[in-house]
Amino acid sequence: MILIIEDDAQLALMLHLFFEEEGFAPQCALTAEEGLVLAQKHRPEVIVCDLHLPGISGMMLAAAVKGDPALSSTYLIAITESPSCEISEEALRAGFDLFIAKLFHPAEIVEQVQRIERKLLALEGADW
DSSP states (O other): EEEEEEHHHHHHHHHHHHHHHTTTEEEESHHHHHHHHHHHHHHOEEEEESOSSSSSSSHHHHHHHHTTTTTTTTTEEESSSOOOHHHHHHHHHHTEEEEEESSSOHHHHHHHHHHHHHHHHHHHHHOO
16 A cells, blocks of 8 residues: 655645556545554555645654554655755655655656565565
């Protein structure tokens, strides 16, 4: 399962549709708090998360996910409108595995998740 945590409802919907078209079963949350509840309930293989969210930030969510033994192996992809080396490094330190600037085409994120899926399937024999 793919979890999308994005406070821009239009972008969240666009990502959701792109993932669905590729055969994934995405879930969406508009806040980190809602996303954390969904993550704990569904235990997604991948979380695509905006860094700048209302309330709990994406950075704090990453720390919570990586600190939860049931979720610590979840692959985290950070997306943000303000890409910089400092923010990228901070996101990686917080627990994100990949950092993508929001000036992306949704197919780019789908492609990255497909790569992750292939790696996980090869390593674990996981069923998506």
